[in-house]
Amino acid sequence: MNKAAEIFNKPSTYIPFIAIVLGLLCGGIVMWIGGYDPLEAYGALWQTVFGTKYDFGETIVAITPILFTGLAVGFAFRAGIFNIGADGQYIIGMTAATFIGLKVHLPAFIHAPLALIVGMLCGALWGALVGWLKAYRGVNEVISAIMLNWIALYLSNYILSDFLVKKGEQKTPNIDESASLSIGWLKDFMEGARMDWGIWIGLLCVAIFYVLLWRTKQGYELRAVGHNADAAKAAGINIKASFIKTMMISGAFAGLGGVFSVLGVFHYQVVQAASAGYGFDGIAVALLGGNHPVGILLGAILFGGLTYGSAGMNFEADVPSEIVRIVIGSIIFFVASHGLIRTVIQPLFKKRKSRERKGADMNGNVG
Amino acid sequence: MEQAVPVVELRGITKRFPGIVANDAISLELRKGEIHALLGENGAGKSTLMSILFGLYQPDEGEILVDGKPQAIDGPGRAIELGIGMVHQHFKLVQPFTVAENIVLGIEPSKGLSINYRQANAKVKELSERYGLMVDPTVKVENITVGMQQRVEILKTLYRGAEILIFDEPTAVLTVQEIHELMQILRRLASEGKSIILITHKLKEIMEVSDRVTIIRRGKVVGTVNTAETSESELAEKMVGRRVSLDKPKEAAKPGEVVLELSGVTVAGADKGKPVVDGVSFNIRAGEIVGIAGVDGNGQHELVEALTGMRPVLGGSIRLNGRDITQDSIKDRIKAGMSNIPEDRQKHGLVLDFSVSENFILGSPEQDRFFKGGFLNKSEIDRHAAKLIEAYDVRTPDIHNKTRSLSGGNQQKAIIAREMERDPQLLIAVQPTRGLDIGAISFVHDRLLQARAEGKAVLLISYELDELHRLSDRIQVIFDGRIMGEVDPDKAEDDEIGLMMAGKMQAGKGASA
Numbered sequence: 002m003n004k005a006a007e008i009f010n011k012p013s014t015y016i017p018f019i020a021i022v023l024g025l026l027c028g029g030i031v032m033w034i035g036g037y038d039p040l041e042a043y044g045a046l047w048q049t050v051f052g053t054k055y056d057f058g059e060t061i062v063a064i065t066p067i068l069f070t071g072l073a074v075g076f077a078f079r080a081g082i083f084n085i086g087a088d089g090q091y092i093i094g095m096t097a098a099t100f101i102g103l104k105v106h107l108p109a110f111i112h113a114p115l116a117l118i119v120g121m122l123c124g125a126l127w128g129a130l131v132g133w134l135k136a137y138r139g140v141n142e143v144i145s146a147i148m149l150n151w152i153a154l155y156l157s158n159y160i161l162s163d164f165l166v167k168k169g170e171q172k173t174p175n176i177d178e179s180a181s182l183s184i185g186w187l188k189d190f191m192e193g194a195r196m197d198w199g200i201w202i203g204l205l206c207v208a209i210f211y212v213l214l215w216r217t218k219q220g221y222e223l224r225a226v227g228h229n230a231d232a233a234k235a236a237g238i239n240i241k242a243s244f245i246k247t248m249m250i251s252g253a254f255a256g257l258g259g260v261f262s263v264l265g266v267f268h269y270q271v272v273q274a275a276s277a278g279y280g281f282d283g284i285a286v287a288l289l290g291g292n293h294p295v296g297i298l299l300g301a302i303l304f305g306g307l308t309y310g311s312a313g314m315n316f317e318a319d320v321p322s323e324i325v326r327i328v329i330g331s332i333i334f335f336v337a338s339h340g341l342i343r344t345v346i347q348p349l350f351k352k353r354k355s356r357e358r359k360g361a362d363m364n365g366n367v368g
Numbered sequence: 369m370e371q372a373v374p375v376v377e378l379r380g381i382t383k384r385f386p387g388i389v390a391n392d393a394i395s396l397e398l399r400k401g402e403i404h405a406l407l408g409e410n411g412a413g414k415s416t417l418m419s420i421l422f423g424l425y426q427p428d429e430g431e432i433l434v435d436g437k438p439q440a441i442d443g444p445g446r447a448i449e450l451g452i453g454m455v456h457q458h459f460k461l462v463q464p465f466t467v468a469e470n471i472v473l474g475i476e477p478s479k480g481l482s483i484n485y486r487q488a489n490a491k492v493k494e495l496s497e498r499y500g501l502m503v504d505p506t507v508k509v510e511n512i513t514v515g516m517q518q519r520v521e522i523l524k525t526l527y528r529g530a531e532i533l534i535f536d537e538p539t540a541v542l543t544v545q546e547i548h549e550l551m552q553i554l555r556r557l558a559s560e561g562k563s564i565i566l567i568t569h570k571l572k573e574i575m576e577v578s579d580r581v582t583i584i585r586r587g588k589v590v591g592t593v594n595t596a597e598t599s600e601s602e603l604a605e606k607m608v609g610r611r612v613s614l615d616k617p618k619e620a621a622k623p624g625e626v627v628l629e630l631s632g633v634t635v636a637g638a639d640k641g642k643p644v645v646d647g648v649s650f651n652i653r654a655g656e657i658v659g660i661a662g663v664d665g666n667g668q669h670e671l672v673e674a675l676t677g678m679r680p681v682l683g684g685s686i687r688l689n690g691r692d693i694t695q696d697s698i699k700d701r702i703k704a705g706m707s708n709i710p711e712d713r714q715k716h717g718l719v720l721d722f723s724v725s726e727n728f729i730l731g732s733p734e735q736d737r738f739f740k741g742g743f744l745n746k747s748e749i750d751r752h753a754a755k756l757i758e759a760y761d762v763r764t765p766d767i768h769n770k771t772r773s774l775s776g777g778n779q780q781k782a783i784i785a786r787e788m789e790r791d792p793q794l795l796i797a798v799q800p801t802r803g804l805d806i807g808a809i810s811f812v813h814d815r816l817l818q819a820r821a822e823g824k825a826v827l828l829i830s831y832e833l834d835e836l837h838r839l840s841d842r843i844q845v846i847f848d849g850r851i852m853g854e855v856d857p858d859k860a861e862d863d864e865i866g867l868m869m870a871g872k873m874q875a876g877k878g879a880s881a
Contacts, residue, residue, distance in 0.1 A: 224722075
């Protein structure tokens, strides 16, 4: 059988694409009802993302954080944990990096890596806390993670305002140049877009995600726990340790996202009333990407592109940028309600005489 | 009766799945008031056929006639309208609801906006009495036995006006006594004019209860016979396609050193109540099979979990090859030479979403062989898998197929392959033939006897006395968490064991012995 056709016929592959189309359609309908021209709006969106080198660079800046949080959520999912706490881990990673970037003074070759590693580790530990609570105290990870998101936000604000921000200001001074992870020449090349090492490390993390989970013993065990914790336990795998490890790795991914937002993009941190919500976007990205690293990368590119492009929609077509949130929301809705998609497109499949393949999905249930 | 129109007639039903014809031009007639057994190995196509009749699948070819009229059954709703009811193998009940609430679910008799419980209870009670089901409509489902839950499922179909009842492997989850009662219920239903299709691969039950048998092999009908005119061995041969016998004489045991020794093993019950395993002591020597006989729920699960390390031990000690492993981790026990064929193969034995080859290395003590420097050694893992599916006849299109797609029998073979290949000192087998067809049972029995011949110690826990008799060298009878005594399977009669299983102590042997 044709391998490519086979992959495309897998519901996990075709559903996101259909969801994206339907999502764009929904957004279009909303625009049309509101008296805007959807084609012009999407044209402007496209133009904004790919128009200039600067815009393209800034689109990458928008993609990077949700790539990291998407990987964080997706990794935990694979090992049987719903990490809704990527947001908190992101904030903790960010704050730790800011702290090192401001308070420690070292030469560049050691300062930037140190800030990166400390930020990543702090994110990992923040995640591990969720894993520990689940493993040894039986606390549902969703509840503890949501609580820890708020604790992270206010802990971060406390550290910022008491140690790092000058009186009367809302943002920290810029971090030492030696801690910066920006790439100067690339920034110049991209007409001033805030280019940094984030996306490259992000791509590396995509590879690490895959290799760790599908090529190593550790990943094998984590997946076994994710699929069937009972069988994993019976096979002698330490479930409790596995929960903690999973959340450490997941937290490290999210923490790295925060690190690059400070060391790479902004170079300072702001006292926030609410979080930017990258952790929650990460859930959407992981869902859209089917918890597969490549899928997550594609999902992050889509959502990042839509988010950045929405600004252009506003300028050029005078369409409120919030419309894009409707598009993203509808895409998530359609991915989540894949049953709906299947009912809609199954008749089409029948016409194409693909009945055989459809049977393959059900074959598992036949006695 | 011969002249009457059959209540259900299947004509030339064909259903294809990719790479397999699940049903190949199957025809079947169900007469009014008969119990018609559908016999076949796992994966023969019985369940597919019944799913078609119940509207869960659409046939690719063929037609279904109900009371002589062709019908398109496009879903279970239509099947129920036509008076077809199905009692599934895995019950679909809401545990915290009462019996009556479960039965009326979806078609509740109402009184204004509220449910008319009195009417519901009365109707359920009436049905229950009419068919001799003796179910109390007001108790919660979570508080009744599995056998009773099955009766609730039966009542659900009757309440919806079923005239044709399909039973999918109804005895797989029942105790001996419950099976006996179910057989009576089936006869009562038939005598009240209900027509019954009984999907099973248990020959004994077919001989006991059915009027006719249709045998299916690899998606095709082999034949339909009157039960009175056939025998177990003839049915077995038709089902498997070759001669099979489970009554092969086994060689004499050559027991060696003591491998497993339990002394006074005690396991705490729920909520610090009475211990569920209470001072159990026995040993198993190399090259012998020790069986544990007992009615389900007398501490067997907990004893096995204590042995394998899934559950902490309150008192007593477990020694493997002379070494105390009472406090060892599961991993260490596996390393020390313990293998386990768990009772619930899908829950504890396999990761169903893993490939077959991935499952073959689950919990493997040979970490260095399959994981090189922390990475999966794919070529070695695949080589291992290819060897095992060959040696243990695990039927899968490919070693990279998801284990979920394998039939129950092949899943069990995969577990046995994995556990035996470790060359264990001690093999624990819990209900190793549960839900398997006769061909697979014979395979499992052969492998257990082979393990014995290779000098392994085997602990066999089974609820089927036949199986214990056939395989064990010694039988320990367990009741209420205590060992009632040891019997010699060659000498003891079923009655004697049965009495001990019901709690009567064997003369001269106490629980404290």
